[in-house]
Amino acid sequence: MQFKDYYQILGVSRDATAEDIKKAFRKLARKYHPDVSKAPDAEQRMKEVNEAYAVLSDPQKRAAYDRLGEGYRPGQDFRPPPDWDTGFEFTGQGFSPEDLAGFSEFFTELFGRMGGFRPRRGAFRGEDHHAKVMLDLEDAFRGATRQISLQVPKTDPHGRLILETRTLTVKIPRGVREGQIIRLAGQGSPGMGGAPAGDLLLEVRFRPHPKFRAVGSDLHLTLPVAPWEAALGGVIPVPVPDGVLKVRLPAGAQSGQSLRVRGKGLPSVPPGDLLIEIRVVLPPADTPKARELYQTLARELAFDPRRSGGPDHAG
Structure with missing residues (x-):
């Protein structure tokens, strides 16, 4: 594009x-x-x-x-980065497929989903506003109260574009999911003739996390394990947003294998699961002792993964 x-x-x-x-x-x-x-x-x-x-x-x-x-x-x-419009406060009802028919792919990709909330309307009720906000995964796991700043584009008396910033105190509900809407009553446009103001609809997005990825209410994690842990199995400590979880690793685990721990994802209703992908990490052979141990393994085990049914062996 x-x-x-x-x-x-x-x-x-x-x-x-x-x-x-x-x-x-x-x-x-x-x-x-x-x-x-x-x-x-x-x-x-x-x-x-x-x-x-x-x-x-x-x-x-x-x-x-x-x-x-x-x-x-x-x-x-050009490709717009994900959530490029985060932090802007918008009004309006968005575009229907008919509205977008006369515009280019560039326009549709940028603005086709912007303003996608349909405001609730009374006779003179104020218009709803909406914005995407970035939250930390830990806030969704525990619940939190955060100060969120939004940029509100306006035109000054001289017709020039300006950005005003307003800051709101927002209660983040425990177990909120990506894509979920947090509604702030009365924070939209004012109503007419004493009618109620519209609402501000905050669409939740999560900042990239160094360890976890949220998919719905499930959490995904890649867990590095040592070769002896994978071979022998055992109980492995797994860090999660609210502490440390002890997970039993089966003997003979292979890289790419997945484990599901039910109910240990986001604490929604019902709670999500924790999905763990195993990644076996080899210690480096960067000392004489390490090389000696690897040589002993090679000699004593006589293991050939290309003939002995390794994870990539086709049979």
């Missing part, structure tokens, strides 16, 4: 005001509208202009695009 420079498409600078963007759009619309333009590529150019305007005329999309697109050139190969 190629990166699109929406500022270049409209012919405006990155610090253009809202009025600059509107004027540039109107000028290009008069030039490329298929009803008036004789240019053979007028329809395609008009689509590009409409798409660029849809982003740059919206302070929320523009702010997110500015952060994402920093350092990229038009036509450069």
